[in-house]
Each structure stands twice: as structure tokens, then as C-alpha cells.
Amino acid sequence: MPVLSVEKKRSLNNKDFKNVFEKHYTGVYRLLTCFLSNRATAEDIAQETFLKFYLSPPRELDNVGGWLMRVARNLAYNHLHREKSRAVRESHMELMQITEPELRFEEEEEKDVISQALHSLTERDRICLTLRLSGMSYAEIAQAIEVKETSVGTILARAKERFKVEYLKLKGRDDNVL
The missing domain is CATH 1.10.10.10 (Winged helix-like DNA-binding domain superfamily/Winged helix DNA-binding domain)
Structure with missing residues (x-):
């Protein structure tokens, strides 16, 4: 992959972003789908991953794919943790309703x-x-x-x-x- 041009404020131009998105979206989405077993959630988190990349790309752009996979995995972990916490809160609320x-x-x-x-x-x-x-x-x-x-x-x-x-x-x- 050719070296991407990053401006002084560490943002990508649209062409470079489009190239990265087209090259890596399928892999990121596939990883998230396997990890989360939910296509809609995987899509949402994949979009969030690329938004993070667009708004704040890594300092080193020689391993963009690895960076995207790591960010996607971390976002998926955060999602799973929030879901588990929500389930615990809901079950606690159910217990409190017993009279x-x-x-x-x-x-x-x-x-x-x-x-x-x-x-x-x-x-x-x-x-x-x-x-x-x-x-x-x-x-x-x-x-x-x-x-x-x-x-x-x-x-x-x-x-x-x-x-x-x-x-x-x-x-x-x-x-x-x-």
C-alpha cells in the first residue's frame, strides 16, 4: 500500500480515506460479525471504527489494517461490556420487584x-x-x-x-x- 498523506493536524484527505475504507471495511466487518454474532451491531461498530480512523488516524500509517482491527476489537469489547452491565442491571431490577x-x-x-x-x-x-x-x-x-x-x-x-x-x-x- 502506498504511503498515505497525513496533514499536519493528523487528518486524512478524502481519497486516502476512501482507499483505506474500500480495502479494509470487509475485513473489519467480518471480524466484528464473528465476534458479536449480530450483523447490525457489527455494521454500527465498523462505522464507528472508520469514523475514529477518519477523525483521528494513527501516527504511524504503515499498519493501518492492524490499527483498524485493534480499534474494532476494543469497540466490540466495550459494547459487550455495556450489554452485560445492562443485563445485570435489568435482572437486578426484576429481583427488586419481587414483593x-x-x-x-x-x-x-x-x-x-x-x-x-x-x-x-x-x-x-x-x-x-x-x-x-x-x-x-x-x-x-x-x-x-x-x-x-x-x-x-x-x-x-x-x-x-x-x-x-x-x-x-x-x-x-x-x-x-x-
Whole structure:
């Protein structure tokens, strides 16, 4: 691909943008469609990707395709994270609408047991489990607890096991229940 002309304010001329769009749109769209399993959302995010490229192109233009794929992937992750958060909020709202006192009592009792089990864990285990359940990636968790990303899976597995043991103790159950 010929070197693109970028003006001093780092914007592309329309011809260069059109060339990049025509060359890379299909690949970006295909990646997003596979990643999101939704064509309409993939189209929207592909358009957003190219808008970001048009408004603020990368400093180095020797790997535009890689830059576009990375931006598209990050936008898709952000979309998925927002959708997951929305689903959690909606399910929480549904739980709050339950009016039967007995169910509320059981839920509160269960929350107390879960809270006690969580607080019996080390701070790192508690943070790790909470971050993962809130939808954070291994990379984000690794950064938050200051460990290597490759260690996060092991830390999570051990934290889950310790939580299970504490939870079962508090519920007064045998280890084989879960």
C-alpha cells in the first residue's frame, strides 16, 4: 500500500480515506460479525471504527489494517461490556420487584451467607472474584491485582475453591453438595 498523506493536524484527505475504507471495511466487518454474532451491531461498530480512523488516524500509517482491527476489537469489547452491565442491571431490577416477604427474606439470608463467605477470603481473592464476576478480562484483573495475566486463571480457580469451602461451611452443608 502506498504511503498515505497525513496533514499536519493528523487528518486524512478524502481519497486516502476512501482507499483505506474500500480495502479494509470487509475485513473489519467480518471480524466484528464473528465476534458479536449480530450483523447490525457489527455494521454500527465498523462505522464507528472508520469514523475514529477518519477523525483521528494513527501516527504511524504503515499498519493501518492492524490499527483498524485493534480499534474494532476494543469497540466490540466495550459494547459487550455495556450489554452485560445492562443485563445485570435489568435482572437486578426484576429481583427488586419481587414483593413476597418470604422470598425477600431468603434472598437476604443468601446474600448474607455469600457476603460472609467473601469476607472470609483474602483481599486479593475477594477482589479477583468480584472483578471477574463484574465482567472484567484476565488482563484487567491482572493489572488491578498487580500480577501476570497468565497467573489470573490459577488465582481465580483457587479463590473459587476457597469461596466454595467457606460458603458450604456457613450453610452447614457437606463438601459434596456443589
